[in-house]
Amino acid sequence: MSAAPAGRARARWIGFQTILIREFGRIVRIWGQTLLPPAVTSTLYFVIFGSLIGRRVGQVGGHDYMQFIAPGLIMMTVIQNSYGNVVSSFFGAKFGKHLEELLVAPLPNWLIVLGYALGGVLRGFMVGTVVTIVSLFFTRLGLLHPVLIVSAAFLTSFVFALGGFVNAMLAKNFDQISWFPTFILTPLTYLGGVFYSIQMLPGWALDASHANPILYMVSAFRYGFLGTADVGVRLAFAIMVSAAVGMFSLAVVLMNRGVGIRD
């Protein structure tokens, strides 16, 4: 009973769709944990940093502060949610043992990784859309380079969804899925030019910021809206594509080795 290549490709496609459908179902089912909090948090950011403090800050990079931080806040939310979706979904499946449903199924490991990663991208985009809508209540956002905006959001969410996947594979308990977001991801995001232009920093901090990959992601995304960026857009995309390839490869290698999931 050997499946023909075409039949196997179709079976894989259906399997991949099913992973995505399940992830979408999870995002919607727990909307109070997935979609609502970013709307509330971003509203608070816009009110406090944008309206109250922003008025005193004046212009940054030639734009109103509110306008300047809006793309950064959207991207920050995309990063946190794409990461959070996969780390909690995959670790939850591992912890609850329903990951076995996928492990015993005739799906290649790379497809399982891709399915979960795109589930994270899906949540990143859903939440990003919510925050974008919220931001429009506070400021005007142009769409100078829509393809660039979508590409930057896709690559960034893909990279961090894969980061969540790797974290979930390696984690042995719930503490270990909160360490990386708390001690690495959040500081890098806050220091990645979400709330300020790195041109405002002193020399050493400016140089150090260039080691932060999130800077490139936020800058490229902001460029798509405002036409200004702290770093070169080509370099930013090169870094994002490299990170995506690297993280995907790492996740597949870990899956092939069964790290944390197979005895």
Next chain:
Amino acid sequence: MLALKLRQLAKTYKNGIKALKGIDLEVESGDFFALLGPNGAGKTTAIGIVTSLVTKTSGVVEVFGHDIDRELEIAKSCIGVVPQEVNFNQFETVLTIVVNEAGFYGIARHVAKQRAEVYLKQLQLWDRRHSTARSLSGGMKRRLMIARALMHQPELLILDEPTAGVDIEVRRSMWEFLRMINGEGTTIILTTHYLEEAENLCRNVAIIDGGRIIERDSMANVLRKLQTEVFVLNLRDARTAVPRLEGFSASLADDHTLEVELSRGQSLNQVFAQLSAQGIEIDSMRNKVNRLEELFVRLVDSRGRGGAGEAVA
């Protein structure tokens, strides 16, 4: 054709425990096969390797001729597995769980929905299809795992302690269902602690202990190897003394219950004749101990006395 072939299958865990020490096993297509053994014998490890949840240390596994080292996806598509522990998302609905499972095996959604209706109805879960899995009873969860495993219509169904913790009525209905799908051609491999279950359902059996197969035969042959059997006779009238039974060992469990041990070759007719001659009437009768259990203890004991291998921790 062989549904499953294991050759020198071995597994040593990272902590040094040798769960399997090179087992050979063949299961014919269409068989209803029991894999028996005590806790820690290696049953679940063997099943884990076949279903790719556990990585083997060495050896060969073939499912319907497909080597899991070379044709893993095809081998997996032949297998349905019902694990020992509940392993579905407790927050998903029954219907979602089975339809998604079919999707993971490449079954189109509209086909999956049709099959879901068939299997959920057969397993008396259709009325609960929109309930979340966590709201189901223990027996329902077990049946849901069977329905889920059947969604891609596997040629080989592996059940690891499928009726653990379910009541007798549910167990019996699950037995009927398993007999039915086996009758339709699905090969079934069953591990169970309810040895009566294996005796009732399975045609062939392997007994595994300490990571080795210590017996592999037809169920009928295995049962023939038993030396003695104890019958429990319910007496119509109360008795204070054990009736005299020439050639048999007998005892009273209580004033209405007589236990009689028969060796191979002895006939129950002789027991009834002697009791009848004494004016003792029997209302009903049953086996006292599970015969496979007795066999199992005997096999493990004899192996222990022979010093044939180290025990698994």
